[in-house]
Amino acid sequence: xxxxxxxxxxxxxxxxxxxxxxxxxxxxxxxxxxxxxxxxxxxxxxxxxxxxxxxxxxxxxxxxxxxxxxxxxxxxxxxxxxxxxxxxxxxxxxxxxxxxxxxxxxxxxxxxxxxxxxxxxxxxxxxxxxxxxx
Numbered sequence: 165x166x167x168x169x170x171x172x173x174x175x176x177x178x179x180x181x182x183x184x185x186x187x188x189x190x191x192x193x194x195x196x197x198x199x200x201x202x203x204x205x206x207x208x209x210x211x212x213x214x215x216x217x218x219x220x221x222x223x224x225x226x227x228x229x230x231x232x233x234x235x236x237x238x239x240x241x242x243x244x245x246x247x248x249x250x251x252x253x254x255x256x257x258x259x260x261x262x263x264x265x266x267x268x269x270x271x272x273x274x275x276x277x278x279x280x281x282x283x284x285x286x287x288x289x290x291x292x293x294x295x296x297x298x
Contacts, residue, residue: 165199166192181241190241202241212240213266217273217295224250224262224278232262232280234293250293251280258283262291 171177179192180199193199206228215222220236223244227233233247251259261281268277273295280289 165196184241190239200241203235203244205247209261209263211263211278213264215266215269215273215276215295217269217271218297222264222276224264226260226262229253230257230259232259251291256280256282256289261288 165178165180167174167178176194178196179194180196181202182191182193182198183200184190203223205225208226208228210223210225212221212223214220215236218236220238221240223235223237224232227247230253231249232251234250235244235247237244250262253259259280259282262278264276264278269275270277275292275294277290277292280291281287282289
């Protein structure tokens with residue numbers, strides 16, 4: 165969904181992605197019931213940013229099962245690539261909230277930084293990942 169920042173408290177201002185037209189442009193509707201699925205997965209704490217190095221959108225989220233994954237996409241509405249484990253429960257049990265910010269990159273976007281929280285013991289980490297073009 166999308167909404168102008170000045171209208172965030174007004175539910176009637178929200179527009180929901182419902183699919184694409186024959187040219188691939190997104191179609192938006194004020195009817196939430198018409199919203200289309202963008203990623204078919206169990207998604208928590210979603211973060212999406214544009215990455216200039218890959219020339220793609222990046223998505224991070226806590227996946228059902230507890231690992232943080234990263235995906236790349238051509239548009240915010242997809243299609244999205246397969247999820248790749250970014251941080252696992254093995255190294256950081258109880259993790260959540262893998263939030264990216266497009267301001268925090270290096271090497272033209274090849275290195276990304278993101279916050280990552282952990283429940284026990286509670287802590288917030290500043291993490292980085294190196295992206296490789298495939």
